Amino acid sequence: MSTDPTPDFGSVDALEVPPVSLEAEAAALDTDDPLAHHRAAFVGAETSLVYFDGNSLGRPPRATADRLARFVTDEWGGRLIRGWDEAWMQLPFEIGDRIGAVALGAASGQTVIGDSTTVLLYKLLRAALDAQTAADPRRNEIVVGRDDFPTDRYLVEGIAAERGARVVWVDVDTSRGVDAELLGAAVNERTAVVLLSHVSYRSGYLADGAGLTRIAHDAGALVLWDLCHSAGSVPVELDAWGADLAVGCTYKYLNGGPGSPAFAYVADRHQGTLTQPVQGWMGAADVFSMGPVYRPADGMRRFLSGTPPVLAMIAMQDTLDLLDEAGIDAVRAKSTALTAFAVRVADGILRPLGVRLASPRDEAERGGHVTLSHPAMRAVTARLWKGDVIPDYRDPHGLRIGLSPLSTSFTETLTGLHAVADALRTES
Numbered sequence: 252m253s254t255d256p257t258p259d260f261g262s263v264d265a266l267e268v269p270p271v272s273l274e275a276e277a278a279a280l281d282t283d284d285p286l287a288h289h290r291a292a293f294v295g296a297e298t299s300l301v302y303f304d305g306n307s308l309g310r311p312p313r314a315t316a317d318r319l320a321r322f323v324t325d326e327w328g329g330r331l332i333r334g335w336d337e338a339w340m341q342l343p344f345e346i347g348d349r350i351g352a353v354a355l356g357a358a359s360g361q362t363v364i365g366d367s368t369t370v371l372l373y374k375l376l377r378a379a380l381d382a383q384t385a386a387d388p389r390r391n392e393i394v395v396g397r398d399d400f401p402t403d404r405y406l407v408e409g410i411a412a413e414r415g416a417r418v419v420w421v422d423v424d425t426s427r428g429v430d431a432e433l434l435g436a437a438v439n440e441r442t443a444v445v446l447l448s449h450v451s452y453r454s455g456y457l458a459d460g461a462g463l464t465r466i467a468h469d470a471g472a473l474v475l476w477d478l479c480h481s482a483g484s485v486p487v488e489l490d491a492w493g494a495d496l497a498v499g500c501t502y503k504y505l506n507g508g509p510g511s512p513a514f515a516y517v518a519d520r521h522q523g524t525l526t527q528p529v530q531g532w533m534g535a536a537d538v539f540s541m542g543p544v545y546r547p548a549d550g551m552r553r554f555l556s557g558t559p560p561v562l563a564m565i566a567m568q569d570t571l572d573l574l575d576e577a578g579i580d581a582v583r584a585k586s587t588a589l590t591a592f593a594v595r596v597a598d599g600i601l602r603p604l605g606v607r608l609a610s611p612r613d614e615a616e617r618g619g620h621v622t623l624s625h626p627a628m629r630a631v632t633a634r635l636w637k638g639d640v641i642p643d644y645r646d647p648h649g650l651r652i653g654l655s656p657l658s659t660s661f662t663e664t665l666t667g668l669h670a671v672a673d674a675l676r677t678e679s
């Protein structure tokens with residue numbers, strides 16, 4: 252018996268295995284993908300269009316056309332004004348609880364569907380700042396990332412001006428997001444509230460939810476999480492993190508449709524003490540008593556203001572059904588596999604053309620999209636849209652590849668990235 256541990260593979264020729272093409276690899280990944288069958292549940296997935304923008308506006312589920320039609324004929328048309336008492340007054344809480352359960356790690360009674368993300372962020376940020384400064388007037392600073400989504404930054408500036416508060420801007424590398432070190436240096440005994448993006452809209456940087464919440468709490472601050480690019484794409488554990496407040500979009504990975512209303516989360520322990528500034532009748536303790544003065548309702552109702560946009564919250568229920576079936580951990584596994592494949596393909600065919608990865612390379616720090624940077628990306632995006640390849644563009648020089656786990660395939664991802672390479676060759 253030979254003691255040589257090196258196995259004998261015979262001649263060198265026998266070692267030459269033909270390289271697996273990216274096409275074959277994408278096809279194999281699709282075949283092995285346990286969520287692949289969900290793609291057929293979305294309108295348009297059967298066409299050759301490549302959709303890289305599910306992180307701005309998700310595709311419509313096929314089931315939604317029926318659901319909307321049934322709502323118009325049976326509920327709106329059939330029940331008319333009776334629908335409010337019978338179902339619609341509770342709908343913001345029922346759908347909120349479903350989002351909490353499938354996507355946010357939130358026990359029931361803490362999540363509600365309300366206004367736009369912007370309006371809910373305003374209401375909760377004001378509520379948090381006011382409560383903190385009332386308890387301790389020295390706590391009048393709001394901490395926010397300088398690279399956060401514009402609405403977040405504009406709101407913070409507006410609220411600071413309105414309330415005489417101070418803004419503490421956290422400077423962030425545009426390829427990352429606010430991390431533990433940056434946040435630790437920004438918070439102190441003057442911090443009232445920290446507004447944080449869980450997944451950065453620009454880079455896709457995935458923040459450590461539990462870790463950053465702890466850092467804010469250790470400084471005595473409250474945390475408001477912007478979950479727009481997280482909900483339905485990466486697991487969120489608001490209760491386990493000990494988070495205070497959160498807001499997120501429903502038209503991205505929850506496929507609620509253009510302008511579908513946002514959700515708000517307020518941890519149980521804050522619901523009795525926080526009050527928000529848009530005091531409308533739908534947030535009052537007894538809505539139909541129409542009394543002389545506003546008294547906030549108990550529980551999540553106090554974070555509502557006006558009549559809930561019922562029609563606009565119907566569609567998202569189809570994706571909640573799909574998420575229930577698939578489970579958020581499987582969705583995250585697919586999302587990670589998609590972004591990892593996109594990064595590998597970009598390394599292979601786009602890096603030689605001068606493209607730089609403007610997202611974290613470590614998948615543990617990456618959410619559901621990948622940003623690819625090159626000076627020609629604005630023109631490249633315009634060219635791609637004309638050819639039915641739909642990513643989006645964000646300054647500086649960033650092509651965002653949004654990979655919606657339930658509706659995007661690996662082959663679609665590869666086709667789109669080949670189109671990016673072709674467009675870059677034409678544009679540069």
Ligand SMILES: Cc1ncc(COP(=O)(O)O)c(C=O)c1O
Nearest residue numbers: 367368369370400402452477479
């Ligand atoms: C991180 C983030 N926050 C807030 C918003 C704004 O939400 P809306 O326009 O629905 O108010 C978006 C997207 O539009 C976003 O990506």
Ligand SMILES: Nc1ccccc1C(=O)C[C@H](N)C(=O)O
Nearest residue numbers: 306307308400452453479510645
């Ligand atoms: N609501 C929109 C309306 C029109 C165009 C884009 C959006 C987006 O959602 C952009 C997204 N928030 C982003 O991360 O860039």
